[in-house]
Amino acid sequence: MTRLHRLAAVFAASTGMIASATAAEPALAPAGFRTIGKSHVRPCPPGVPGYPSPYLPSSPLSPVDPNRPIDPNRPVDPSRPTDPNQPTDPNRPTDPNQPLNLPPAVPPTPSPFSDNSNLMAESQARGTGASDTLLPTVNGDLIGGGLIAGPLPVRVGPTGQITQPVLVRLPNGQLVNVGGNQGTFRPADELFRSAGRGAAAPGVNAVTTGLFPPPGTTFDAAYARSVAQIPQIVRGAFKVTENDSPRPMTRAYFSYYFYDQVGNPYGDPRIPRISVHQQIFGYEKAFWDGRASVGIRLPYNQLVGGRFYNDTSLGDITLTSKYALYDDKETGSLLSAGLLLTVPTGSRPFSSTITGDSVYGTLIQPFVGYIYRRGDFYAQGFNSFVFPTDNNDITLYTNDIQLGYILYEAPGRTLSRVVPTMEAHLNVPLNNRGNDYVNDTTHFPDQLTLLGGLQFLFKDKAGLGISTGAPVTGPRLYSLQATVQFNYWF
Numbered sequence: 274m275t276r277l278h279r280l281a282a283v284f285a286a287s288t289g290m291i292a293s294a295t296a297a298e299p300a301l302a303p304a305g306f307r308t309i310g311k312s313h314v315r316p317c318p319p320g321v322p323g324y325p326s327p328y329l330p331s332s333p334l335s336p337v338d339p340n341r342p343i344d345p346n347r348p349v350d351p352s353r354p355t356d357p358n359q360p361t362d363p364n365r366p367t368d369p370n371q372p373l374n375l376p377p378a379v380p381p382t383p384s385p386f387s388d389n390s391n392l393m394a395e396s397q398a399r400g401t402g403a404s405d406t407l408l409p410t411v412n413g414d415l416i417g418g419g420l421i422a423g424p425l426p427v428r429v430g431p432t433g434q435i436t437q438p439v440l441v442r443l444p445n446g447q448l449v450n451v452g453g454n455q456g457t458f459r460p461a462d463e464l465f466r467s468a469g470r471g472a473a474a475p476g477v478n479a480v481t482t483g484l485f486p487p488p489g490t491t492f493d494a495a496y497a498r499s500v501a502q503i504p505q506i507v508r509g510a511f512k513v514t515e516n517d518s519p520r521p522m523t524r525a526y527f528s529y530y531f532y533d534q535v536g537n538p539y540g541d542p543r544i545p546r547i548s549v550h551q552q553i554f555g556y557e558k559a560f561w562d563g564r565a566s567v568g569i570r571l572p573y574n575q576l577v578g579g580r581f582y583n584d585t586s587l588g589d590i591t592l593t594s595k596y597a598l599y600d601d602k603e604t605g606s607l608l609s610a611g612l613l614l615t616v617p618t619g620s621r622p623f624s625s626t627i628t629g630d631s632v633y634g635t636l637i638q639p640f641v642g643y644i645y646r647r648g649d650f651y652a653q654g655f656n657s658f659v660f661p662t663d664n665n666d667i668t669l670y671t672n673d674i675q676l677g678y679i680l681y682e683a684p685g686r687t688l689s690r691v692v693p694t695m696e697a698h699l700n701v702p703l704n705n706r707g708n709d710y711v712n713d714t715t716h717f718p719d720q721l722t723l724l725g726g727l728q729f730l731f732k733d734k735a736g737l738g739i740s741t742g743a744p745v746t747g748p749r750l751y752s753l754q755a756t757v758q759f760n761y762w763f
Contacts, residue, residue, distance in 0.1 A: 407522075407690075408605075408644065408651055409728035411675045412740045412756045413515035414698040416532050416549060417574075417588075418505030419667040419705065419715035420750070422627040424483030424582050425492055425500045426543045427452065436479055440493040441486045448493055451486075481543045483582040491629045497710040500626055501547070501582065502539035504750060505715065507622070509572025509588035510553045511615040511636055513655050514673045514698065516758045519609045519642025521559045521566035521595045526760045528553040531753075535576075538748035547578040549751075557593065564600070568593040572619075588619040595642070605646035613638040613657075630714040634663025649679040665714040668703040677728070690730035694740070698722040721746045724754070736760040 428436045439452035483501065486492050492500060510516070516528040530551040536544075557568030572588035595611035615636035624631040640657035654674035661668065674697050681691040702717040709716070726740025738758040744750060 407730060407733070407736065407762055408518065408520070408646075408653060409675070409677060409692050409694055409736065409738055410516050410518045410526075410758060410760060411514045411653065411655070411673060412694075412696055412724055412726060412738065412758065413510060413512055413517075413528075413530075413673075414696075414722040414724065414742070414754060415510070415512040415515070415671075415700065416504045416506060416530070416535065416551075416750060418508040418511075418632065419702070419717040420502040420504055420536065420539065421623075421632065421715045422492075422497065422625045422710060423501040423503035423623065424485050424626065425496055426481050426541045426581065427484045428479045429482055430479045435484070439484060440495070441490040442493055443490055449490075480580060481545065482580050483578070485623060486626055492626050494627060494711045497627050498539075499541040501541075501544050502536045502710075503547075503576070503582070504535060504549070505632060506549055506551065506574040506576055506584075507586065507588045507619040508615060508636070509574060509591065509619070510551060510570060511589065511591045511613070511638070512659075512671060513593070513611075513613055513638060513640045513642070513657050514671070515570075516553065516555070516760070517593070517655075519595070519644050519653055519655065520607055521563055521597055521609065522557060523559045523566070523763045524557050524760050525763075526553075526555045526557070526758065528555070528759075529757045531755045532751040533754075534752035535750065537752060545579050545581045547576065547582070550575040550577070551588075563597075565596045566594070584622050586620055586622065589615050590618045591615045601646075605644065605651070607642075607644040609642045611640055611642070613640070625714045627711060628714045630665050632661075632663055632666045632715055634661045634666055636661055636666075649682075650677075651679075652676050667705050667715060667717045669717065670701045670703060672699040672701075673697070684733060687731060688729065689733045690728075692728040692730075694724075694726045694728060694738075696722075696724040696726070696740070696742070698724070718748050718750070719746060720744050720750065722754070724756075726756070734762055736762075 425439065427439060430436045435452040437452050438450050440448050441451055442448055510528060510530065516526055528551075530549075530553075532549040532551075533546075535547045535549050537546075552573045553570055554573070555568060555570040557566050559566040570591040570593065572591075574584070574586060574588050576582065576584040592614045593611065594613070595609050597607055597609045599606075599608040601607065613636075615638070617633050617635065621631050621633060637660045638657050640655050642653070642655045644651060644653040652674060655671070656673075657671045659667070659669040659671070675694055676696075677692045677694040679690060679692050681688075683689055698721070700717070700720045700722075702719070705713045705716045706719065707713070707716065722742055722744045724740045724742030726738055728736060728738040730736050736759070738756070738760075740756045741754060743753050
């Protein structure tokens with residue numbers, strides 16, 4: 274065979290092998306790939322339908338169910354060649370021990386509050402933090418129990434004797450004059466029974482002072498509208514609203530109340546100005562994870578009337594109890610109920626100078642309290658009934674509400690919160706509500722009192738509140754009220 278014949282035979286054999294290999298190739302490329310000519314397969318670029326499409330390592334040309342997850346721990350077939358033309362992630366190392374080539378971290382942008390801390394980051398969600406439940410306590414408004422007939426204003430001359438007639442009724446009903454101008458002429462010292470009262474010194478002009486009837490007697494009924502009507506301050510701050518909250522809590526507290534021109538609309542115009550100072554010492558202890566509490570209040574009262582009448586004494590002890598029926602931890606809203614008992618532990622300075630009866634019973638006071646909270650605004654209050662065990666005392670209905678807005682808040686700081694408040698207090702007697710001073714031992718008018726105040730919270734633990742206001746309906750028991758309250762929460 275010539276050289277030319279041998280070259281033709283080699284060419285024919287090579288052509289047959291290529292044709293066989295070409296016929297063995299699939300007609301279509303797998304999903305997610307495209308063909309170049311007949312023997313090259315390339316991945317479809319992003320944006321082309323079918324890109325990307327997973328494939329099995331063992332069969333590079335067979336499509337895979339896209340719902341079937343790929344096991345990252347499955348080893349790669351070493352016999353499968355790597356396509357040099359397939360792009361790879363430059364951040365993914367081929368060596369598993371080689372760290373990722375990540376871009377450098379960008380430092381966070383400093384907050385505009387970085388110098389003084391971010392108050393929004395520090396504060397907790399409204400109604401959820403421990404300090405957030407420490408809303409201001411309600412100030413209260415009630416000076417004491419109902420009004421009772423007190424001393425009669427009389428004139429005392431320079432010689433220490435009463436200069437006007439005063440009729441008293443003996444137990445047998447007989448009327449006796451213990452004053453001057455007619456009948457018996459009695460020295461004032463025998464009838465005055467309170468410190469600060471007494472006859473004028475010799476040579477001094479006649480003065481007005483308070484006169485009580487001799488023991489076992491009463492003033493004649495004709496003096497019913499002339500005697501001073503004195504509130505029973507011995508009851509102290511027995512009303513549930515006095516420096517209290519519907520929420521059970523553990524705290525020690527102190528309250529100071531000042532009432533000016535007490536009982537001014539009642540009695541003889543010669544009755545001088547009377548003011549009342551009250552200090553209340555209290556403690557409350559919460560239990561059952563803050564759902565219930567018990568407490569105690571002790572009042573200390575001073576009635577100041579110059580030479581007319583003065584009285585200083587401890588008042589009746591009040592025992593308190595509360596239970597939270599509903600407590601929304603997210604908003605701070607709450608519904609509670611409880612009971613107060615005011616027991617007659619204080620001394621009664623006098624009985625009614627007209628009827629001769631005294632008021633010496635226990636006060637039973639069930640109540641319902643509530644807190645409604647929405648963001649920085651809240652409303653809280655009480656509804657209660659006061660039931661006395663003494664028939665001579667007053668049955669009272671009370672309705673009280675406080676509105677407040679958290680004007681400033683910085684948890685954990687020295688000044689943690691500032692809250693302005695407004696309060697309305699309605700007291701409605703259910704008996705003895707008229708002006709029957711002759712037959713009623715004690716009486717009380719319908720009264721609506723409005724108060725405005727400011728409350729401060731320090732270090733999320735101590736609260737200081739101040740308020741002032743006055744009754745807006747008459748006859749008014751007093752002309753002005755001022756209150757200072759302190760609370761320390763444990």
